Amino acid sequence: MTPVKRPKEVDENFVKEKEAGFADFIQRKGLKTTRQRNTIISVFFRLRGHISVEELLNEVKKVNPRIGYATVYRTLHLLVESNLVEERRFGDGLARYEGHSDVEHHDHMICLECGEISEFFNPRLEALQEKLAEENNFEIFRHRLELYGVCKDKEACNKRKNSKAAEARGA
Amino acid sequence: MTPVKRPKEVDENFVKEKEAGFADFIQRKGLKTTRQRNTIISVFFRLRGHISVEELLNEVKKVNPRIGYATVYRTLHLLVESNLVEERRFGDGLARYEGHSDVEHHDHMICLECGEISEFFNPRLEALQEKLAEENNFEIFRHRLELYGVCKDKEACNKRKNSKAAEARGA
DNA sequence: GAAAGGGTTGCAATTGATTTGCGATTCGAT
DNA sequence: ATCGAATCGCAAATCAATTGCAACCCTTTC
Structure with missing residues (x-):
């Protein structure tokens, strides 16, 4: 077995890469870069593990308390669509999100x-x-x-x- | 690969076995046998595949139109608890139920x-x-x-x- | 660098699946 | 048949997730 190890510290390069990937996607789709989206993805990719929307929103609110559920949901959908993030469900009835392609499929x-x-x-x-x-x-x-x-x-x-x-x- | 084949026809023995298993469970738990529960499990185990609550309710209503969602949900929970049925979710946001132990795990x-x-x-x-x-x-x-x-x-x-x-x- | 056009946000309201409260009903042991 | 407990059916409530909409903010254009 090969246990997958996640880096213990935030890897700034990884975050940058993800941010760049998202910027690309946004551009390709003719969408817009916004303060909220930047905040959300920046916070998201600094977290590790399987993040629920609520967990993410809590962290995001520490940076910008005016951001609400809807924006987090919408941004997460974009992240999934852009293939930078995977959605998972483990049967407790709420979706969890995982930044991947750092650790390969597992x-x-x-x-x-x-x-x-x-x-x-x-x-x-x-x-x-x-x-x-x-x-x-x-x-x-x-x-x-x-x-x-x-x-x-x-x-x-x-x-x-x-x-x-x-x-x-x-x- | 071993594709799992389900019987094409309703297997009355299988249904009987399931009904008996459920009766056992009900008894062990000190619960009650009711007309509605009997109807629901009898209908359920005659269906095959991955049944959603709505599908099951539709079929159940053909036998007894007064049975509603709540009872179907509650009975399905009992069936899962009794281990006669497995709940599955395939990502379309609704639970599906499968009578198992006829076809083994798959x-x-x-x-x-x-x-x-x-x-x-x-x-x-x-x-x-x-x-x-x-x-x-x-x-x-x-x-x-x-x-x-x-x-x-x-x-x-x-x-x-x-x-x-x-x-x-x-x- | 102001205006225009269109995407985005935040909030509240909505949806859709599932659960629950409760009065009326039914079960089953006595 | 009786009585207490479990169950039912319905409607209301819940919970995660989505959506409508007016206000807002990007980006492009002139």
Whole structure:
């Protein structure tokens, strides 16, 4: 298995690249650059993990409190359309967004106890999927694989669960 | 690849088994058998494929027009809780339900053109997932794999797409 | 560098799926 | 048949997400 590691610190080059990519997209589409969009994407690409709209909006509001849900939603749609961001749904009923192409395609393992989402990538898995599609006369554009279960390391798992619970009470 | 085949005809034994399983569950939980629940599960297990709540309600209303959304939703939740039915979401924003354990666990290929959902199962894929989880110190309870793409058989694909479009106009 | 045209924003209202409150009804153990 | 609890049906509420619209702000043009 190849666990996917995300950089720990904000990579300014990465952010710049994304911002440039978005500017390109905006231009190609004949849309406009705006203060709000800049704020949103700048904040978004400095976050890591699987961001919900609410989480993103909270961060965005720290920069510009007048930005509301609608603009965040609309900008996120543009980001998805521009292929700079992927939308995911893990069954808790709300969409999460992930800046990708830094870490290449990957799949997810979701712990039902502590909520930890780990990412992994395995070329044999990918190859096998291609093979199966081939046999079924099907062409894969993208796929989604999610493993739901629990961490075997109960100690670490409980720690995460508790810190999450504390967070929920506190905030 | 092992495509999963569903029986073409309603299998009365299968339906009976499911009904019995549900009765068991209801009893264990100290809940009650009701006319509505009986109707809903009887109708549900005679349908095949990935049923949306609306589809199910339509069918149910043919038997008892007074049954409404709430009861169907509530019954479906019980069915999921009892493990007789699986809930799935394919990204079109509405839940679909599938009676399972007739056809064992399987994954999905979804054509983005014609909407066809095919099912498949591959033991190597399953084994590989287990292996990856093992290496990551993770225990899998369940997983979800969806391949999104297009049928290579354009003719069949278009036919399905058109018949679906016609249906939408007609109904 | 002002005006024009069109995309964008923020807010509130809307949608669409799903859930819930509640009075009326039905179930099932006694 | 009776009684308490579970269930139903409906309408109202919820929740995430979308949309209508008047005010606003980019960009291009002159």
